[in-house]
Each structure stands twice: as C-alpha cells, then as structure tokens.
Amino acid sequence: xxxxxxxxxxxxxxxxxxxxxxxxxxxxxxxxxxxxxxxxxxxxxxxxxxxxxxxxxxxxxxxxxxxxxxxxxxxxxxxxxxxxxxxxxxxxxxxxxxxxxxxxxxxxxxxxx
Numbered sequence: 001x002x003x004x005x006x007x008x009x010x011x012x013x014x015x016x017x018x019x020x021x022x023x024x025x026x027x028x029x030x031x032x033x034x035x036x037x038x039x040x041x042x043x044x045x046x047x048x049x050x051x052x053x054x055x056x057x058x059x060x061x062x063x064x065x066x067x068x069x070x071x072x073x074x075x076x077x078x079x080x081x082x083x084x085x086x087x088x089x090x091x092x093x094x095x096x097x098x099x100x101x102x103x104x105x106x107x108x109x110x111x112x113x
C-alpha cells in the first residue's frame with residue numbers, strides 16, 4: 001500500500017508541476033486545443049478522444065462508488081474534468097480512510113459491509 005501511495009503522490013506532484021509549466025508557457029486555453037485536435041481526426045485527436053473516454057469512465061466510477069449521491073455526482077464531474085489531478089489525491093485520501101483496504105477503496109463502504 002505504501003508503494004501505491006507514493007506513486008499517487010508522485011503523480012499528483014508531477015501533473016500539477018507540468019500543468020503549471022504548460023499553462024504559463026502556452027496559456028490556459030486547453031479545451032480549444034483539445035477539441036480542435038479531435039475534430040481534425042489526427043493521432044493527437046485520437047489520443048484526446050481516448051483520454052476523454054477514460055475521464056468519463058473515471059467520473060462514472062467515482063459517482064457510482066458514492067452511490068450517485070449529490071456529492072458523488074459532484075465528485076464524478078470533477079473527476080471527469082480534472083483527471084489524475086483529482087483521481088490521484090482522491091485515491092490517496094481513500095487509501096488512508098479505508099486503512100488500505102482495496103475492496104473498500106474500489107467499491108465504497110456501503111458495498112463491503
């Protein structure tokens with residue numbers, strides 16, 4: 001579990017650092033570039049579309065894990081927009097809250113009791 005937590009922490013630090021550098025150097029207009037690449041039907045667009053599908057799936061999992069409650073849907077929307085910038089800290093938080101029980105982390109407390 002400690003290795004998992006370290007990986008999550010490193011991912012969080014890395015994505016925040018890279019995002020800050022890219023944003024400062026190239027501006028914060030990610031969505032225009034993201035969707036323009038998809039519409040151009042190029043390999044970067046294919047990658048972006050694949051990534052968007054992963055983000056949606058991540059958001060659905062977070063909402064489902066929280067029983068599609070208002071908070072769960074809110075977290076799911078955040079996950080589907082923020083990606084690993086949200087998911088890594090969220091999983092890190094859950095790893096401590098669940099005392100490292102992967103069943104609880106993945107399914108939620110209501111599905112494991």
